Amino acid sequence: MEEQEIILKNENCMFLQVPQEVLIGSGLIVPIVHRENLFDLTEDEWNSTFSLLQEVKTLLDERYNPDGYNVGWNSQPAGGQHIMHAHLHVIPRFKDEPFAGKGIRYWIKDTKNKRV
Structure with a gap:
């Protein structure tokens, strides 16, 4: 597994990449x-997640200039969660991708x- 930064x-x-x-x-x-x-987060953690998401978007907009984003949680194995530690996916999207839209x-x- 590659090192997360x-x-x-x-x-x-x-925010890890x-x-x-x-x-x-x-x-x-x-x-x-x-x-x-995600259902186990405290109110402070929710607020901090939202605040950090805004900073992440600013950073990614500056670095990559994406055309859109997918942002989402997976919860429990049936919902696609494979790492049992809450994590919010932030995925820049580009209009020239094969699956754009x-x-x-x-x-x-x-x-x-x-x-x-």
Whole structure:
């Protein structure tokens, strides 16, 4: 696993990145104190996450000039959470990507995902 670098940090959370070949500029906002998922965050952690998200957007806008963003949480294994420590995905998106315009619901809404 590649080393994660702390890019930005405040009193309750930090923005981490690892070098990315596909999702250029993407990273995770994670609480400093272990919280299993987003529903375990304290009000202060929520507020700090929001505040840091604004700083992250400013930084990514300056560095990469994306055309949009996907921002989201996965919670519990059925929701796609594979690391059991709360983390908010921040993914810059670009209009020249093959999947540009496909949001986080794109695959979830596929008829192959219908419950039997």
